[in-house]
Amino acid sequence: MIEQLQRLPGVGPKTAQRLALHILKRPEAEIQTLANALIEAKKKVGLCKVCFHFSADPICEICRNPHRDSQIICVVADSRDVIALEKTREYKGKYHVIGGVISPMDGIGPEQLYIQPLVRRVTQDGVKEVILAISPTVEGETTTLYIGQLLRPFTKVTRIAFGLPMGGDLEYADEVTLARALEGRRELD
Numbered sequence: 001m002i003e004q005l006q007r008l009p010g011v012g013p014k015t016a017q018r019l020a021l022h023i024l025k026r027p028e029a030e031i032q033t034l035a036n037a038l039i040e041a042k043k044k045v046g047l048c049k050v051c052f053h054f055s056a057d058p059i060c061e062i063c064r065n066p067h068r069d070s071q072i073i074c075v076v077a078d079s080r081d082v083i084a085l086e087k088t089r090e091y092k093g094k095y096h097v098i099g100g101v102i103s104p105m106d107g108i109g110p111e112q113l114y115i116q117p118l119v120r121r122v123t124q125d126g127v128k129e130v131i132l133a134i135s136p137t138v139e140g141e142t143t144t145l146y147i148g149q150l151l152r153p154f155t156k157v158t159r160i161a162f163g164l165p166m167g168g169d170l171e172y173a174d175e176v177t178l179a180r181a182l183e184g185r186r187e188l189d
Contacts, residue, residue, distance in 0.1 A: 050121070052097040052114045054079045062086075062095060069093045071128040075118060075147060077101050077140070081133060093131070096121065101139040102146060110146060118147070122154050132159040136180070 001023070005016035023031060047053070048060035055061070062068060062082075072093030076082055082095050098113045122130060130151050134140040148157045163181030164173055173181070 047097075051095045052099060052117070053082050053095055067092075070125065072131065073118075073121065073127050073129075074131040074133050076133050077135065077143070085133065093129075098134075098143070098147075101134060101137070101143040103139045113143075115147060115150070119150055119154075122151055127155050129156045129158060132157065134159075136162050136176075 001020045002013070002016045005011055005019050006013060008016075011019070023034075044056045045054050046056075046058075048055040048063055049058050050063040051060060053060050053062065057064075069092050073096050074085065074091060074093055075096045075098060076085070077098060077100055079097055082097060085091050085095075096114070096118045098115055098118065100108055100113055102108060102110055102113070118130075121127065130147075132144045132147060134144050144159060148159075151157050161180075161184030162177070163184050164177065
């Protein structure tokens with residue numbers, strides 16, 4: 001059980017051991033409920049046919065929501081990013097999950113990602129703006145530039161601002177973060 005738990009992301013040997021011991025102490029009915037939930041999720045959850053976010057239905061709740069602005073699409077690397085952005089309750093548009101980032105070292109090129117369906121969506125649905133919300137790693141920057149070049153002829157392409165976290169000190173920020181914070185500056189209201 002410990003070996004299997006260690007296969008989960010972010011779970012090291014000590015956490016796996018702690019989880020295993022916790023599971024062994026729980027009533028059998030509770031463990032059966034957990035096991036059933038895992039199996040049920042694996043059977044029922046797939047990818048939305050429109051945005052490629054995880055969904056138990058063919059089209060996810062966000063894509064079906066008529067109150068969301070379908071003229072704005074936020075492009076993210078994976079479903080974790082959708083969940084993070086949704087927690088802010090600020091974004092009212094729709095999403096497109098590309099399924100990762102371009103990483104030649106890992107054998108991941110644009111053709112392995114859901115980029116062509118994004119291009120089709122933008123060109124066929126008359127999207128007014130695409131917001132690129134991909135982490136600023138080397139691979140993320142490559143992906144952002146690639147998608148930006150593809151979509152610029154069809155629509156307005158923006159990216160989320162990057163900078164200093166609330167409560168952070170300037171002296172501890174790296175040069176790239178400070179440069180991004182300066183680039184993303186805006187006028188005070």
